[in-house]
Amino acid sequence: MKINNIKYFAFAAMLGMSATSCESFLDRPAEDTYNESNFYQNDLQCVQGVNYLYNSPWYDFQRGFIKVGEVLSGNYYMGSSPYLTFTVNGSDEDLKNMSSSLWAVNGHANTVYNRLKSANASEKVKNQCMGECLAWKAMAYFYLVRSFGAVPIIHDNTAELGAGNYNSSKRVQAADVYEYIILTLEKAIELLPAKGDAGRIDKYCAEGLLAKVYLTRSGITGTRSESDLNKAAEYAKDVIDNSGRHLLEKYSDIFRMQNNKNEECLFSWHWNAGRDPWTQQNTLQSDLAMVGFDEFGDCWGGYGGMSVDLQDAFGVNLLASPKERIDVDERRKATMMLPGDVYDYFWTDKGGFNYLKFIYDKDGYGKGGPNGQLQSATGANSVKHLYGDAYDHEQALGTSAANMANGLSTHILRLADIYLIYAEAKMGLATSTTDASAIDAYYAVRSRSVASATRPASITWEDVWKERRLEMAMEGDRWYDYVRLSYYDAQRAITELKSQRRNSYWGLDAVYKEYYTNGTYTVTSSQLYNTQDPIPNVTKSSFTLPLPTEDLVFNPTLMDEPIHVDIRNTYSY
Incomplete structure (x- = not known):
């Protein structure tokens, strides 16, 4: 977290971008007309004030999204890239940009969330927009903890600056960071509407992310937590049964521009x-x-x-x-x-x-x-x-x-993922299941793309593991599957990565x-x-990326052992 970034994100709620149309996610206040006294004066301005969280702060994560998610995981070949050879260090430019981008999302989400509290708008719209801020904040922290492990918790940027803590924030144990993400998503779910406008985050989108967080956290102690797996299954099932969302009939349609805001996609960068x-x-086509x-x-x-x-x-x-x-x-x-x-x-x-x-x-x-x-x-x-x-x-x-x-649009959490989360979580601590609902979820994903697929009588963990790879290849997710596997079975993750055909x-x-x-x-x-x-x-350490070197110089306490924080008694929204 660079000091110039922290200051900017604490005191600037908007990037200077002109409005286009009222339906666009790029519809924002113009820099020359915005200040604290004349903005957030109605429902439309509140929505405008959140729109840019769907894109701009995430921009510098795009290359890390591919290099970490796909090159590091063995899905994509990229010459002599250090992500291909597991030689990434803290001076890597894409790593620095990735980290900076994720902290930018957190800083912007914090700032807009706090400003919305006093907005002159309807409670319904204020709640919706505040919920969107928290959902994006949770997503940023989810990437941070899975990428870097223990990281600081910056709950309120303005408060951190006022207390002079911006260059001494300590890393918090990864298990506590997950608890903070869960706390944040619980509040987001409370605030968000059950159904939002096309492309916008609603309650069920946040529940889908929460299901994925619980599935990932389930192994953080070294053995899988049955209660976390049950929670993952519970939230995933609610999304599947009650969100009103469905898988698109044709797989390739998900990624076509005319379907930028399709119902299958829960979180997307627009x-x-x-x-x-x-x-x-979006610059991914260039790369x-x-x-x-x-x-x-x-x-x-x-x-x-x-x-x-x-x-x-x-x-x-x-x-x-x-x-x-x-x-x-x-x-x-x-x-x-x-x-x-x-x-x-x-x-x-x-x-x-x-x-x-x-x-x-x-x-x-x-x-x-x-x-x-x-x-x-x-x-x-x-x-x-x-x-x-x-x-x-x-x-x-x-x-x-x-x-x-x-x-x-870049889709970063889809309904198909939620189906597969449910199938895996429903197995609990077992390695296979005959549960009909879990099989149905797995089969719904597989049968869409494999015409010859027949509904199996049982599914194994390996079935779901492979299906996740085929379904979401090149969507910036595969490395994080290895990270969560490494929590409770690092040797299995290491063995698989070493056995890959990663060369040309x-x-x-x-x-x-x-x-x-x-x-x-x-x-x-x-x-x-x-x-x-x-x-x-x-090695086991490969599943935690190094923090950017300049962050360690700016804040030497990041090199200290992570601390434990009682999240529920320390933070609230």
């Missing part, structure tokens, strides 16, 4: 395509898409790609001809591009996006793209977090994208080019999986 001010926009995927000169992610290990999980073997590939799971194509894939929802002005044609037709269809050469070292490129080209963006949102700026292939470009040119697919000994790179040195 972005705007503008760059003024910076931080309101994940192949060069030339859009017209703005801002795509450089083609050299990364889905890991061979994730391909294995989906049953993909790139050393076999695409003509032999049978996709039984539609999530595969919605997650990774492979030779032979064509997408009707990208490049709709050109009749769809053809993966190999884009790479190898360098003078026509793929002009300005990869220039006739496969970029991905694993032979697969990302699909999630891509919106397509300028035409696709305009058709979906009615506005233009820009260089490093698009309006595709050799020579796939020649194979792909031959297949595109004449339809043959010839693999030789020069096109094999790279086994020469070392297995990452994963």
